[in-house]
Amino acid sequence: MTQPGTGPDVSFRIEARGLSVARGSRRVVHEVGLGVRPGEAVALVGPNAAGKSTLVRALAGLLPAASGGVWLEGRPLREWNRDAAARAVALVTTDDHEGPGLLTVEDRVALGRYPHRGPFRPLGTDDRHAVGRALVLTGIAELAGRRLGTLSAGERQLATLARGLAQEPRVLLLDEPAAHLDVGHQLRLFRILDLVRAEGVAVLAVVHDLQRAAAWAERVVLLARGRVACSGAAGDVIGGPEAARAFEVAIRAHAVPGLAHPLYTFEETS
Amino acid sequence: MTDPTRRWRTFAALALLLPAAGMAAAALGSVSLPAVSILASLSGAAGLPLAGLPGLGEAGEAIFWVVRLPRVILAAIVGGGLAVVGASLQSVFRNPMADAGLLGVGPGAALGAVLSVRLGWSADLFLALPLAAFAGALGAALLVYALSHAGGRPSLHGLLLTGLAVSALAGAGTSVLLVATEEFRVKTVLFWLAGGLEGRSWPHVRLALAFIGAGVAALVLFSRPLDVLSLGEDEAAALGLPVHPARLGILALAALVAGTATAVAGSVPFVGLVAPHALRPLVGPLGRHLLPAAFLGGAVLVVLADLAARTVSPHLDLPLGSLTAFVGAPYFLVALRLHEGRT
Numbered sequence: 001m002t003q004p005g006t007g008p009d010v011s012f013r014i015e016a017r018g019l020s021v022a023r024g025s026r027r028v029v030h031e032v033g034l035g036v037r038p039g040e041a042v043a044l045v046g047p048n049a050a051g052k053s054t055l056v057r058a059l060a061g062l063l064p065a066a067s068g069g070v071w072l073e074g075r076p077l078r079e080w081n082r083d084a085a086a087r088a089v090a091l092v093t094t095d096d097h098e099g100p101g102l103l104t105v106e107d108r109v110a111l112g113r114y115p116h117r118g119p120f121r122p123l124g125t126d127d128r129h130a131v132g133r134a135l136v137l138t139g140i141a142e143l144a145g146r147r148l149g150t151l152s153a154g155e156r157q158l159a160t161l162a163r164g165l166a167q168e169p170r171v172l173l174l175d176e177p178a179a180h181l182d183v184g185h186q187l188r189l190f191r192i193l194d195l196v197r198a199e200g201v202a203v204l205a206v207v208h209d210l211q212r213a214a215a216w217a218e219r220v221v222l223l224a225r226g227r228v229a230c231s232g233a234a235g236d237v238i239g240g241p242e243a244a245r246a247f248e249v250a251i252r253a254h255a256v257p258g259l260a261h262p263l264y265t266f267e268e269t270s
Numbered sequence: 271m272t273d274p275t276r277r278w279r280t281f282a283a284l285a286l287l288l289p290a291a292g293m294a295a296a297a298l299g300s301v302s303l304p305a306v307s308i309l310a311s312l313s314g315a316a317g318l319p320l321a322g323l324p325g326l327g328e329a330g331e332a333i334f335w336v337v338r339l340p341r342v343i344l345a346a347i348v349g350g351g352l353a354v355v356g357a358s359l360q361s362v363f364r365n366p367m368a369d370a371g372l373l374g375v376g377p378g379a380a381l382g383a384v385l386s387v388r389l390g391w392s393a394d395l396f397l398a399l400p401l402a403a404f405a406g407a408l409g410a411a412l413l414v415y416a417l418s419h420a421g422g423r424p425s426l427h428g429l430l431l432t433g434l435a436v437s438a439l440a441g442a443g444t445s446v447l448l449v450a451t452e453e454f455r456v457k458t459v460l461f462w463l464a465g466g467l468e469g470r471s472w473p474h475v476r477l478a479l480a481f482i483g484a485g486v487a488a489l490v491l492f493s494r495p496l497d498v499l500s501l502g503e504d505e506a507a508a509l510g511l512p513v514h515p516a517r518l519g520i521l522a523l524a525a526l527v528a529g530t531a532t533a534v535a536g537s538v539p540f541v542g543l544v545a546p547h548a549l550r551p552l553v554g555p556l557g558r559h560l561l562p563a564a565f566l567g568g569a570v571l572v573v574l575a576d577l578a579a580r581t582v583s584p585h586l587d588l589p590l591g592s593l594t595a596f597v598g599a600p601y602f603l604v605a606l607r608l609h610e611g612r613t
Contacts, residue, residue, distance in 0.1 A: 057504065060507075060508050061507075061508075062504060062507045062508060082510045082512065083510045085510065086508065086509050086510030087510075089508075090508065091504070091505075091508035093504055093505070096502060098364055098502070099364070099500065099501050099502060100361075100364075100500050100501075100555040102550055102551060102554055102555045103500075103554065103555050103556070104273060104554065107554070107556055108501075111497060111498055111501060111509070112509070114494065114498050114509040114510065114511065115509055115510040117494075119491075119492055119494045119495050120491075120494075145272065145273065163505075167509075
């Protein structure tokens with residue numbers, strides 16, 4: 001975490017500094033400082049309406065900062081050209097199922113090349129390569145010719161992720177990527193994110209499932225009422241008092257022999 | 271069948287269907303013209319006279335070149351343009367039920383056209399009518415867009431109801447103008463409400479070709495941003511597309527095409543809904559495939575509808591707009607039911 005008043009930390013690929021974001025007239029994110037380094041996996045956790053989605057959209061440049069700002073590779077995001085920023089940062093959200101159901105998976109993923117191609121350039125060798133790689137990496141190459149409307153929710157979400165990977169971003173932002181997924185698809189999704197991360201991409205994901213966040217992320221950031229309540233190693237954040245207060249539950253960690261991470265149990269507090 | 275195979279077969283079928291429909295529309299009517307003579311006349315005009323084929327004769331030549339051919343071409347351009355507009359609006363609004371008529375663009379264009387007739391502008395200036403129709407179409411589209419987005423992203427119902435309300439408003443304005451119009455102009459005004467191609471000739475074809483052609487070409491050229499918009503606002507913005515300027519630009523082009531179509535043919539409802547809806551499963555939803563296919567499909571639909579309008583009754587020409595509505599409204603109701611059943 002950077003302290004207010006210092007210069008942008010160049011080791012961060014993307015960084016929010018004193019970032020406040022408003023939705024309509026209501027301020028949803030308050031003076032958030034948070035950065036992700038190349039190859040780092042950060043999980044953003046927090047109760048409903050904590051401002052997680054708003055923060056992620058602001059990091060992607062979709063929502064303007066009310067104060068503070070976002071730095072991408074040491075340069076303010078608002079100084080970036082729109083296409084260059086979209087080539088550097090990919091945003092993957094939960095598929096809303098209202099998109100074109102007749103679009104094939106391959107065409108869906110190829111639209112991820114838009115920031116590289118613009119409105120007019122045809123699909124080139126680089127583009128085909130990136131699309132093919134994204135399909136293979138997400139394990140949906142055999143679905144390439146299928147139409148989105150015929151896919152399961154999990155397959156559709158993987159197609160959305162593949163679109164993000166086809167952008168060949170240096171920062172991958174995900175808003176609840178596992179929302180509709182069964183446990184098998186969840187494991188697959190986070191394994192794919194680990195592969196992406198291993199290539200040096202900075203990955204930040206909003207994760208609802210605290211157990212999953214603990215197992216996957218190197219660093220967990222807890223957002224509560226639009227502010228960063230706590231940030232650090234998964235065990236410290238999820239097992240800490242701030243998380244219990246934010247979620248209004250009692251959280252207990254149980255060490256299980258043979259398991260790298262503690263198992264968490266949650267109880268309502270009266 | 272794979273998607274590319276199905277796509278190319280569809281395009282081939284449409285490419286055969288359009289000249290066939292055009293030939294039927296040129297040959298049939300109160301006076302039938304033999305198809306071979308039409309071919310001879312066409313190839314003669316193209317500088318390749320075909321020997322041995324019977325000619326149309328002087329009266330036949332006049333009927334073909336002055337009455338039938340401009341009408342057929344105009345029907346094709348209007349139908350094609352309206353179908354491309356429908357397909358584009360369906361992508362922008364992420365809604366397969368969106369259409370120029372349902373979103374108020376058609377009624378808005380009719381109001382503009384009627385207003386220019388009422389004020390007598392159209393008598394003085396040939397371009398006044400299409401410009402007024404364009405302004406009406408654009409105004410209605412912007413009104414629906416602004417009203418339906420005022421409370422966040424609109425639902426299917428919110429969008430359709432807003433379009434309905436704006437259409438009703440434009441229709442009410444048209445009715446008031448109709449009552450206030452001198453009797454000798456009422457027939458001209460009624461023409462825009464019913465839709466039709468009676469008495470249209472080459473100047474109308476040139477006008478439609480220029481404005482609808484330009485609008486359709488621009489929409490096809492910018493079909494990739496259209497595809498990106500169909501993924502939703504967040505994803506489009508995250509892919510670097512300036513969402514609001516792109517949407518407004520597409521709406522303006524849609525209004526240009528629908529406005530010009532209304533200016534030359536009156537209101538021809540449901541073409542923009544039926545043609546893309548029927549073709550999307552065959553050629554896929556990408557704009558570079560769907561828009562050209564929709565143009566051909568819409569052209570075939572309106573050429574055939576106009577042929578039916580002229581020939582179904584031996585005593586009077588039926589309004590073209592009523593014919594497309596007779597076919598389109600039941601289609602719309604069935605499609606709506608299937609759409610609601612799926613979600």
